[in-house]
Amino acid sequence: MDNVLGVLNLGDFAQAFSKMGMFPVFDLAYYIVSILYLKYEPGSVEVSRRSPVASWLCAMLYCFGSYILADVMLGSSPLDYFQHNSHILLASAVWYLVFYCPLNLFYKCVAFLPVKLVLVALKEVVRTRKIAAGVHHAHHAYHHGFFIMVIVGYVKGSGVALISNFEQLLRGVWRPDTNEILNMSFPTKASLYGAILFTLQEAQWLPVSKSTLIVVFTLFMATSKVVMTARHSHGSPFTLIESWTCHLLFGSPLAGSEEDHHHAAAAAAPSSPLKTKEEQGEGVRKRKAKKAE
């Protein structure tokens, strides 16, 4: 692979790309998209009116959840990243603009699809770099701790999604029926596979340089997420391979076969009826709350 890139004279580009600073442009895109997703969560706007402190804490978890979790996993202070005052101030400014900007102007600008697609692509650049940094950091602490490298890289890539139950609890919402590990979304799955790839690279079992892997994985993530965001899709490019692998290894029902079709369709979205039910419950609760107001 390095040879192909060498012929195309892309090796230098990969080097430069993998050394490029993330602050402030890419980090800003990361904060904006993350806090946008927070605003999409049902009830988060009410929380921002009632308790700005809770809303700010949730926004910080959305922006820095991956650092907090990775620090916890490696036994450091969970607040370690909060020493970077400029990052926190930037994320706080984004949070303020997304939730409290007059006429909702900022939100409308960044949620405008073409703008959002660019921001989403930039966010995936940060995610890939975080996974690589997480694996490298864990490698530094535990030279042969391959499981630790995968877990830390995974956690660095997935961030708040892995603790979404507790992030929701902070906003007064509790959905124990499901969690991100039970029903992995595309970014979480991709982070897991990415963490495995970067661990293999770090252990020198993958004949690719790290900068090349960063470029390739970034391109894959950015393309996938941009396409999925543009299509409002929640599918995943891994579905076919996963379906077969899980069928062979873990006896999961096969999504492709004729007979199992209905079965598989039900199994592929097992929590959706529960979730819908919960969301209804949530809706009822909100309606009640509105009535109370």
Add this chain to the structure above:
Amino acid sequence: MDNVLGVLNLGDFAQAFSKMGMFPVFDLAYYIVSILYLKYEPGSVEVSRRSPVASWLCAMLYCFGSYILADVMLGSSPLDYFQHNSHILLASAVWYLVFYCPLNLFYKCVAFLPVKLVLVALKEVVRTRKIAAGVHHAHHAYHHGFFIMVIVGYVKGSGVALISNFEQLLRGVWRPDTNEILNMSFPTKASLYGAILFTLQEAQWLPVSKSTLIVVFTLFMATSKVVMTARHSHGSPFTLIESWTCHLLFGSPLAGSEEDHHHAAAAAAPSSPLKTKEEQGEGVRKRKAKKAE
């Protein structure tokens, strides 16, 4: 401010006051008031009969929750404070006397209003010192981590309140609809403001000496809490300023204006219907449990 105190010859007093040891008198008052509040919690007496270990753990969380949380936040062992055997033994003795003293004598003594008011005042002395110590400790670990200082000071002042959901879970109670950050009580809010003040002082942006700040903040907290305890009030001296600030900054409905009055009244206590409902549920559960006995 220091000049005024200097004229009144209070500088020395402030110095002496801010160096005064807290163990055992003030700490004892802290433990008594904390465990008294635990006994007020519905269901805690039943738990103390059924599972003394769970009850003891809850009592320890009430007494040392602030140390545990602050140690977790700074990446130390959460059990670090438990090396002070005399403190743990004292708190355990208080727990035993409050819950199991024959004829409920100890409880009746310390819950007697005049005694309780003195203890509450002493407890606030400890709280202020904890906030100052927390900010100082965080400053020592992260010289320019102003957010970390505020968070550690806040956590040191609020203690178990911030993890009340999990403390309740230990007693078999689960109330996900609300938490201390979503509906801050007066001591939690005051701890946050105190932590901000002490951080400003530590960063030398506040032209006041630390000992003076400790004296002034202690006086404010002790007076407020004593008055509120005497009146059985749950109001807060901050309501007016907060209402205006939140209205201007975060678009929260204004409590004072005519038009919004009903709206605001409902918004100011948004969780109360839910809470009441839950407490009813709790009540039903308790009645059922009693019937079962």
Add this chain to the structure above:
Amino acid sequence: MDNVLGVLNLGDFAQAFSKMGMFPVFDLAYYIVSILYLKYEPGSVEVSRRSPVASWLCAMLYCFGSYILADVMLGSSPLDYFQHNSHILLASAVWYLVFYCPLNLFYKCVAFLPVKLVLVALKEVVRTRKIAAGVHHAHHAYHHGFFIMVIVGYVKGSGVALISNFEQLLRGVWRPDTNEILNMSFPTKASLYGAILFTLQEAQWLPVSKSTLIVVFTLFMATSKVVMTARHSHGSPFTLIESWTCHLLFGSPLAGSEEDHHHAAAAAAPSSPLKTKEEQGEGVRKRKAKKAE
């Protein structure tokens, strides 16, 4: 006690026994029994089909929960034990065989009562060693932290049971009404008493050598658990002493007395109606899920 053993020439045996390596035979038995218990949990097989990652994580918590918790308690990285790749791989292999072995062969072999009794006995050998190691490790970190020693030893012996609420949450199950501290099972109670004994020994308040204590406690645990497993009993040899001690110290209703009999019977199993109700709820949910398939 040492004298008696000396006369019987058992001192050398105790020394050898307490130095014996646990990996791989004893650890293998520990993993098999732990993951067997995970498979007994309602819903865990469905989770293993739907989300192998969640199932694997639960299995790791069952096998290494005690290390994770003890590391958290002492402020180390919770992933610290995961640097032992061979242990993780062995436990993963056991997990795979228990859940996905064709014809359920492995499960049927190890769940066959005579085999299971041997494995259960071996597991208790590991548990005792873990308690002793936990107390020793805490003693090393805090020389006079007797409470810390007891807590770390307790946590090392009880493992995943203490965080069962959160382990269940990972599988989409939430039972806040009960937890292991509120309703201690026999192994958890025995771990607590064992941790107290080993702490007394470490503080040299118990006139017994550590190796002797390990042998005696192992014998007690293995015998008790084997008898209880053979009889499918959930009783505890401590019931009588506990009942009297709790009655005298904590005013708990006495299980033995005539008058209190009905009262005590209800109080001794206070959560059972709730639990049953929950299990019914669980059953309903599972039936619904099956219908959906």
